[in-house]
Amino acid sequence: MEKELFERYESIADFVNTIESRKTQKAFECKMTSQCVEKGEEPWSGTKTYEEAKDLLLHGDRETQKKIESTAIKLHLNGNGNNTRNKLYNSPCGFLPIVPKVLAGDPQNMLNIRKQTYKSTRVLNIIFSCAFDCSLNGEDTMKASCKLINAIRQLEKNGYRINLYTCQLSSQPINRSERQYYGYIIKVKDSGKYLDTLRLSYPLANPAFHRRHALKAIETKAGLSAKWMKCYGYPVQQRKQIEKFLNGKIKYNCLVHLYDILNKDTKEIAQYIENAK
Numbered sequence: 001m002e003k004e005l006f007e008r009y010e011s012i013a014d015f016v017n018t019i020e021s022r023k024t025q026k027a028f029e030c031k032m033t034s035q036c037v038e039k040g041e042e043p044w045s046g047t048k049t050y051e052e053a054k055d056l057l058l059h060g061d062r063e064t065q066k067k068i069e070s071t072a073i074k075l076h077l078n079g080n081g082n083n084t085r086n087k088l089y090n091s092p093c094g095f096l097p098i099v100p101k102v103l104a105g106d107p108q109n110m111l112n113i114r115k116q117t118y119k120s121t122r123v124l125n126i127i128f129s130c131a132f133d134c135s136l137n138g139e140d141t142m143k144a145s146c147k148l149i150n151a152i153r154q155l156e157k158n159g160y161r162i163n164l165y166t167c168q169l170s171s172q173p174i175n176r177s178e179r180q181y182y183g184y185i186i187k188v189k190d191s192g193k194y195l196d197t198l199r200l201s202y203p204l205a206n207p208a209f210h211r212r213h214a215l216k217a218i219e220t221k222a223g224l225s226a227k228w229m230k231c232y233g234y235p236v237q238q239r240k241q242i243e244k245f246l247n248g249k250i251k252y253n254c255l256v257h258l259y260d261i262l263n264k265d266t267k268e269i270a271q272y273i274e275n276a277k
Helices: 012-021 050-060 062-070 097-102 138-157 197-205 209-218 240-248 266-276
Strands: 003-008 083-091 110-118 123-129 160-171 179-189 254-255
Touching: 003 012, 012 179, 012 209, 050 197, 050 209, 062 138, 062 197, 110 160, 110 197, 123 138, 138 160, 138 197, 138 266, 160 209, 179 240, 197 209, 240 254, 254 266
Parallel strands: 003 179, 123 160, 123 254
Antiparallel strands: 083 110, 160 179
């Protein structure tokens, strides 16, 4: 038996304001992993404190943005979002004479063809399933997310308009026959706005968003079983299970899973999204 808890946020600010306004659930009051203070040069969560994570979310993560920009490449995609049309026009030379104009002595007496390229208005809704377990190296998740951001940038340069959502989905066994799912999606980029790498650098590419803010979402979510307190649930990695959970909740063109792109380069990710549309 499965029980689902689902939330949809139309912006990062909507998500953060919600989890900051909710009360910590009693089962998590003695744990609060999201608030832990870490020491050392490379903290597991990505930041040493929760306050540092909040500052990066508010002002942008410039260090991560530099990594995004340093890995940017120019791609020439096969199936871009542009449309090419042929337009007929009158010309002194061409492929077919215009008899009335010839008889009238008009020098513009031939039909010719001009190719015109139009920007497509095709909008792609992409969901980035970025839940990962604690054993995955934060640097690897950052590199994969940087490649995704650059792939989306190139798709938009090729004429597509992108709505980008992040998805977090975890589950927790309650007993032998029951499992509880908690998931949410956050709209991090609107198709009508340009790709702001500084604003997206923290929520998409910094592991602190998943190991600080995502854990706080669990700590403050009413309705979760107390058994979530043990390990904050298990990230759902099976594509079919994620698709089943999202079915009927949102329409999308492509589901990109973090584990699917770890070993792909930017061009392969862009082509994967194009082929899935």
